[in-house]
Amino acid sequence: MNLLTLDGLERDAMTGLLDQADEFLDVLDRPIPKVPTLRGKTVAMLFFEPSTRTKLSFDRAARALSADTMAFSPTGSSLSKGESLKDTALTLLAMGPHALVVRHRSTGAPWRIAEWTGVPTVNAGDGAHQHPTQGLLDALTIRQRFGTLDGLRIGIVGDLRHSRVARSDVAAFTTLGADVTLIGPRTMQPPFIDDWQVSVSEDLDALLGDLDVVYLLRIQTERGAGAVFPSVAEYVRRYGMTVERADRLGPDAVVMHPGPMNRGVEIDPSVADGERSLITTQVRNGVAVRMAVLFHLLGGDQ
Numbered sequence: 001m002n003l004l005t006l007d008g009l010e011r012d013a014m015t016g017l018l019d020q021a022d023e024f025l026d027v028l029d030r031p032i033p034k035v036p037t038l039r040g041k042t043v044a045m046l047f048f049e050p051s052t053r054t055k056l057s058f059d060r061a062a063r064a065l066s067a068d069t070m071a072f073s074p075t076g077s078s079l080s081k082g083e084s085l086k087d088t089a090l091t092l093l094a095m096g097p098h099a100l101v102v103r104h105r106s107t108g109a110p111w112r113i114a115e116w117t118g119v120p121t122v123n124a125g126d127g128a129h130q131h132p133t134q135g136l137l138d139a140l141t142i143r144q145r146f147g148t149l150d151g152l153r154i155g156i157v158g159d160l161r162h163s164r165v166a167r168s169d170v171a172a173f174t175t176l177g178a179d180v181t182l183i184g185p186r187t188m189q190p191p192f193i194d195d196w197q198v199s200v201s202e203d204l205d206a207l208l209g210d211l212d213v214v215y216l217l218r219i220q221t222e223r224g225a226g227a228v229f230p231s232v233a234e235y236v237r238r239y240g241m242t243v244e245r246a247d248r249l250g251p252d253a254v255v256m257h258p259g260p261m262n263r264g265v266e267i268d269p270s271v272a273d274g275e276r277s278l279i280t281t282q283v284r285n286g287v288a289v290r291m292a293v294l295f296h297l298l299g300g301d302q
């Protein structure tokens, strides 16, 4: 079994993973935050693209379940000598991992690796396509705050075109009953959203007071986002979560961001660190969600 996308994941399955993550949050609160569930299993991390949160979080999750971990990093690996992705994956396979966690700049790379190896594989972010555990941890964070996603009004703001987080969040939030609006300049809207149950708007200011959750996306300059808006100042003027905009949100509204943030661009530093921000809660919940996913994939016996 793999977790490669949230598209098509049924509501019951998604809710089951979130419920399991809630239980693992209790484990993480214990004086010794560890259970023996996956003792004897090895989880290999194949991160072909940089990561802070996701990589450390999967590592922490695997260890909290008593699994061993192996980490691959492209820097200093034999990729620099011309070894192919397939040979790299098969080399890892020969060392006997029980699960793979794969991040790659190319859409579909985790699928190929799952096919080549036959080992349960989690997509930890592939190109601009999907980041399933980010979608789940975001859904968990919202459910924790509001009790449910049913009927919540969630605005996902900014660089939608290049965002794998947006794709996984749309799948998670709409499956769990939220009313999602994609907000950003036309040049940053994703090209294919006909099948998505979402609304689209270019006007953040017109919607601010109606949103329960404002989810800010990182501008992905490494994927060419800088070319689709005139200047950073113009972006901030129309879409930045400034202090003034945060003040116009409803009293219970919250602000989220997947990280890493461009402080002062997508979000003002004082909003990122302020009372409305759930950003560090997202990171904490990420460990529990990844524990739930590894537990599910590796068929723990507890």
Ligand code: CP
Binding pocket: 050, 051, 052, 053, 054, 055, 125, 131, 134, 258, 259, 260
């Ligand atoms: N949100 C996220 O995927 O962050 P990293 O790139 O640091 O893993």
